[in-house]
Amino acid sequence: MLRRLETYGFHPxxxxxxxxxxxxxxxxxxxxxxxxxxxxxxxxxxxxGVDLVWEHAYESPDAYARYMCNPYHICIxxxxxxxxxxxxxxxxxxxxxxxxxxxxxDGAPFRRDGGIRRIVALKADGDAPDFAAFAAxxxxxxxxxxxVVAPNIMGLEWFPTGWTHLWEQAFDDDDAMQAAIADEADxxxxxxxxxxxxxxxxxDREDAPAExxx
Amino acid sequence: MIFLVESVDVRPDDVDAYVxxxxxxxxxxxLDRGMELVGCWNTPRQIGEDVTVTVxxxxxxxxxxxxxxxxxxGDPGVAAWVAARRDLxxxxxxxxxxxxxxxxxxxxxx
Numbered sequence: 001m002l003r004r005l006e007t008y009g010f011h012p013x014x015x016x017x018x019x020x021x022x023x024x025x026x027x028x029x030x031x032x033x034x035x036x037x038x039x040x041x042x043x044x045x046x047x048x049g050v051d052l053v054w055e056h057a058y059e060s061p062d063a064y065a066r067y068m069c070n071p072y073h074i075c076i077x078x079x080x081x082x083x084x085x086x087x088x089x090x091x092x093x094x095x096x097x098x099x100x101x102x103x104x105x106d107g108a109p110f111r112r113d114g115g116i117r118r119i120v121a122l123k124a125d126g127d128a129p130d131f132a133a134f135a136a137x138x139x140x141x142x143x144x145x146x147x148v149v150a151p152n153i154m155g156l157e158w159f160p161t162g163w164t165h166l167w168e169q170a171f172d173d174d175d176a177m178q179a180a181i182a183d184e185a186d187x188x189x190x191x192x193x194x195x196x197x198x199x200x201x202x203x204d205r206e207d208a209p210a211e212x213x214x
Numbered sequence: 215m216i217f218l219v220e221s222v223d224v225r226p227d228d229v230d231a232y233v234x235x236x237x238x239x240x241x242x243x244x245l246d247r248g249m250e251l252v253g254c255w256n257t258p259r260q261i262g263e264d265v266t267v268t269v270x271x272x273x274x275x276x277x278x279x280x281x282x283x284x285x286x287x288g289d290p291g292v293a294a295w296v297a298a299r300r301d302l303x304x305x306x307x308x309x310x311x312x313x314x315x316x317x318x319x320x321x322x323x324x
Contacts, residue, residue: 086222
């Protein structure tokens with residue numbers, strides 16, 4: 001499975017209604033492109049300079065390639081996201097290197113119907129001998145409903161010095177998140193991590209009408 | 215085959231600058247990437263309303279457009295075009311069309 005995360009910032013002139021509209025079309029992408037799995041959006045609540053997050057997945061690189069050529073992607077998503085489209089509302093946040101991230105994994109342990117999602121983007125210390133052991137320690141932390149640490153394999157063609165690893169987390173609610181991450185900053189500080197940043201949001205999913213009535 | 219149809223409203227005094235920016239910054243790279251320009255038109259300038267400039271490109275298909283689109287990402291001409299257009303555009307839209315008729319449209323009397 002390919003787990004994929006896109007984050008967006010917006011032009012100052014973008015209205016809340018336009019952002020709502022983009023969130024709706026992203027959330028519903030799986031209704032129109034069957035290759036897009038686990039599509040959900042969220043408004044980032046961390047200090048990182050991104051506003052909207054789209055989380056989703058594909059079964060394989062072939063599924064991703066079919067998504068790229070799908071008319072819904074080209075006609076609808078690109079309307080808001082592609083800079084050369086007249087109605088594009090997003091603004092570049094290249095300096096954050098958070099625009100596109102993702103990883104490969106067996107199965108879908110990230111899957112959640114609701115609650116809180118948190119993504120910690122990490123840059124492994126280049127001199128650290130064994131990041132894998134530290135990643136295993138992170139994954140085993142208590143109090144997380146989802147805890148996946150994996151190498152980031154996406155967006156690196158644009159951001160070669162970007163985030164090397166992702167720690168995808170999920171929690172039932174904000175209290176659970178705050179309890180689980182209380183000492184996390186200290187842990188990351190002591191670990192083989194040169195830099196890190198987090199985003200977190202309420203998972204906003206919308207099942208297709210046919211699925212909702214099953 | 216599909217068609218990319220882009221319509222942008224500009225002030226009458228900005229039509230020439232808009233078309234020049236399109237021709238300078240966007241069109242050369244677009245043609246290099248395999249887009250075929252069908253035409254570029256504008257509504258009349260002297261009728262007391264904003265002018266709509268419409269450009270139509272013919273594209274081989276959805277998969278080919280995906281390649282063309284990706285090829286444009288690193289093109290500095292596209293970035294220059296987007297910046298120039300932002301200063302001139304009042305509003306605009308881009309839509310893709312598939313042929314609706316499988317036979318040529320009937321021609322009027324010659």
